[in-house]
Each structure stands twice: as C-alpha cells, then as structure tokens.
Amino acid sequence: MEHGVNLAVERSQSRSLDYLALTYPLTERLDLVIIFNRHCALAPQAENDNGVVLTAMTHSRLAPTPVPLMHMPAWAEDYAICELYNRPASAFNDDACGRALDALYPVLPQVWVEILGRVRPESGLDLSVLHTDVTLIQVEGHYEDARKPDPAVREPAVPRYGRTPKGFDSRRKQVALSMSVTPQDLPAWWLAHDGNVADPQVYQQHLFALRVWLQQLRPIMLGDSKLPTEDNRLAFHRAGACYVGPATLRREDRQVLQRLWQSGATCDQLVWRDQGAKDQGRFWGLAVKEERQDPDDPTRTYSERTVFVFSRDERRTIRHARAKALWKARTALRHVQAQLNRGRYKTRNYILQQLNQRLGSGASFVTY
Numbered sequence: 001m002e003h004g005v006n007l008a009v010e011r012s013q014s015r016s017l018d019y020l021a022l023t024y025p026l027t028e029r030l031d032l033v034i035i036f037n038r039h040c041a042l043a044p045q046a047e048n049d050n051g052v053v054l055t056a057m058t059h060s061r062l063a064p065t066p067v068p069l070m071h072m073p074a075w076a077e078d079y080a081i082c083e084l085y086n087r088p089a090s091a092f093n094d095d096a097c098g099r100a101l102d103a104l105y106p107v108l109p110q111v112w113v114e115i116l117g118r119v120r121p122e123s124g125l126d127l128s129v130l131h132t133d134v135t136l137i138q139v140e141g142h143y144e145d146a147r148k149p150d151p152a153v154r155e156p157a158v159p160r161y162g163r164t165p166k167g168f169d170s171r172r173k174q175v176a177l178s179m180s181v182t183p184q185d186l187p188a189w190w191l192a193h194d195g196n197v198a199d200p201q202v203y204q205q206h207l208f209a210l211r212v213w214l215q216q217l218r219p220i221m222l223g224d225s226k227l228p229t230e231d232n233r234l235a236f237h238r239a240g241a242c243y244v245g246p247a248t249l250r251r252e253d254r255q256v257l258q259r260l261w262q263s264g265a266t267c268d269q270l271v272w273r274d275q276g277a278k279d280q281g282r283f284w285g286l287a288v289k290e291e292r293q294d295p296d297d298p299t300r301t302y303s304e305r306t307v308f309v310f311s312r313d314e315r316r317t318i319r320h321a322r323a324k325a326l327w328k329a330r331t332a333l334r335h336v337q338a339q340l341n342r343g344r345y346k347t348r349n350y351i352l353q354q355l356n357q358r359l360g361s362g363a364s365f366v367t368y
Contacts, residue, residue: 017080020084027055027058029118032051039110039114050100053096069098118215128218131181132203132221136165138293160174160194162197174365175195178202179191180221189212204231221241228247247306267286282313283312328359330362335358336351336355336358
C-alpha cells in the first residue's frame with residue numbers, strides 16, 4: 001500500500017543579533033523608545049517615530065564598529081532591527097536619522113535626566129563625587145556656511161581655532177567637549193563648547209547643570225589645575241559645593257609655608273587606598289585651613305582647606321638635577337680656568353661668552 005507525503009518548504013531568512021543580544025534588553029528595560037518619543041517632536045514629513053530611529057541609532061553607536069548614517073538601512077536589515085521594531089529598512093535612512101537628531105538636540109538635557117533617573121535606582125549610581133575635564137575634537141568642513149539654528153533652540157558649539165595640545169593640527173578648527181564622570185568612569189553630564197573656550201569657564205557650567213538638572217546641590221567636583229581659579233573657587237563657595245584640584249604654588253602660598261615651618265608645623269604621611277609597600281612614605285602633606293571673605297558681601301566668609309603635598313620622588317629628582325648642574329658648573333669653570341691667557345681666552349668678552357655656553361643649567365651656581 002502506498003502512502004502520499006506532502007512537503008511544504010517555507011522561505012527562511014537568518015538575521016544576526018550579535019551584540020544586540022546585550023543592548024536590546026537594556027534599551028527595552030530603560031524604555032528608550034518611549035522616552036525619546038515623549039520629548040522629541042515628530043517632523044511633519046517624517047514617516048517614522050523618532051523614538052524607534054533614535055533607539056536604533058543607539059544600538060548602532062554601541063556596535064564594535066560604529067555604523068555611519070549612510071549605512072544604517074543595510075545595517076538594520078542585517079541585524080534584525082527591522083524585525084525587532086517592525087519597520088522597513090528604509091525607515092532608518094540618513095534623512096530619517098538627521099531629522100531625529102535635529103529633534104533630539106533641543107531637549108537633550110531633559111532626555112538625559114530621565115534616562116539617568118531610570119538608571120540610578122537600578123545601578124546605585126552615585127553622583128556626589130565627579131571628575132570633570134575638557135577634551136578637544138578637531139573637525140573639517142565649511143561651518144561658516146551652515147544653517148543658523150532657530151532662536152528658540154539652544155546654540156550649538158561653534159568650531160573655532162583654539163589652543164592646540166601636542167599632537168593636534170593647529171591649522172584645523174575644533175570643538176571642546178567637557179564631561180563629568182563618576183569614579184567608576186560613568187558619564188553624568190557633558191557639554192559641547194566653542195573650540196576656543198577657556199577651560200576654567202567649564203567648571204561653573206557643570207556646577208550649574210549638576211545643581212539644576214541632576215539636583216546635586218552639594219557635589220564634590222575633581223578637576224585639573226584649571227579648576228581652582230579665583231572665580232571658580234568663589235563660585236563653588238557661594239554654591240556650597242566642594243572642589244578638589246591642584247593649584248600652582250604662588251608667592252602667597254610660599255609665605256604661608258614659611259610661617260607654618262617657623263611655627264613648628266610638621267608634615268603627615270599621606271596614605272591612600274590600595275597603597276603598596278613601595279609607596280609608603282612617598283608623599284607627605286601639610287594641611288592648613290583659612291577663612292575667606294566674599295568680596296561682594298563682607299558678612300559672608302568661607303572655609304578653605306589647602307594641602308601642601310611634598311613628593312619624595314620629586315625631591316630626589318631635584319637633588320639629582322642640582323648635583324648634575326653643580327658638576328657641570330665646576331667642569332666649565334675648570335675648563336675656562338685652564339685656558340686663561342691662551343689664544344682668544346685673553347679677552348673678557350670671549351671668556352664670558354664661553355662661560356655662558358658651557359654653564360647651562362649650572363649658571364645659577366656661578367656669579368661673575
């Protein structure tokens with residue numbers, strides 16, 4: 001007896017999730033699509049909601065190799081974005097991405113605050129201590145011809161010529177990016193600035209943002225030597241916030257040190273977390289607390305604590321440099337002394353010229 005068998009072959013397609021297996025659950029848990037749609041207005045000509053486009057762009061930026069906007073449709077088709085969000089690949093073209101970014105820019109602080117509000121309870125993110133610094137990004141293009149933003153929209157950073165650190169091309173314009181991060185290197189706030197911004201101005205802007213947007217009323221901000229300027233210190237005192245930053249040793253500081261030493265003040269060994277045995281006794285500190293008066297309101301005073309830090313390694317380096325300079329000075333003097341009254345060493349001007357050339361860093365040890 002024969003039996004008939006009917007076989008139906010359906011078309012199958014494979015899609016790669018790859019890193020989306022990690023990023024997709026995260027974006028769903030944060031409700032990124034809903035957050036973006038809540039704040040970003042939809043352009044009249046748009047065929048897709050901004051929330052889906054911006055969330056897809058978030059996945060693309062978290063890729064091992066970030067995806068250029070012009071390649072978004074192909075990427076969305078290859079990585080199951082179309083299936084995950086039930087949208088055709090054409091919904092993620094560069095025009096749609098550009099419109100979504102234009103809608104996001106004016107409300108970026110509000111969006112970031114809401115995302116942080118969802119992340120903080122889950123991760124225990126602590127924003128009480130933040131490290132703030134500025135980096136430069138060099139750019140290309142005819143930015144003078146760019147379309148001016150709507151007056152109601154916050155002004156974007158303008159590429160300009162500015163200070164160029166080592167390794168940067170001084171012929172190119174740049175924008176400055178300042179960021180405040182937690183001790184765990186998680187970003188808490190960032191701002192884009194014109195390329196010629198002065199670093200000290202950045203800290204007060206971050207202090208304002210932390211207090212207004214993130215409700216961190218008394219943050220502790222850590223920065224580099226650009227932080228403890230006179231204006232910044234006064235602004236932090238008035239805000240009741242704390243700051244930590246290295247300051248250049250001024251003449252007034254040297255006078256304070258001299259008074260402390262004359263009064264018999266002693267240094268204490270500085271100990272820090274994860275200090276190894278070889279680091280014991282490496283740094284010593286001398287703390288002094290002073291009262292500072294507000295120049296605009298004499299009735300208000302602020303307490304300021306300064307810690308003078310002495311480095312054992314730096315002391316050794318200075319001693320070595322002094323010994324080397326002294327040896328160089330002695331060698332130069334012996335050479336000149338041996339050549340006196342010989343040839344051109346009979347004239348004063350030539351002798352002084354040779355001393356200047358040979359002494360170098362040892363000139364401070366010689367008076368002539």
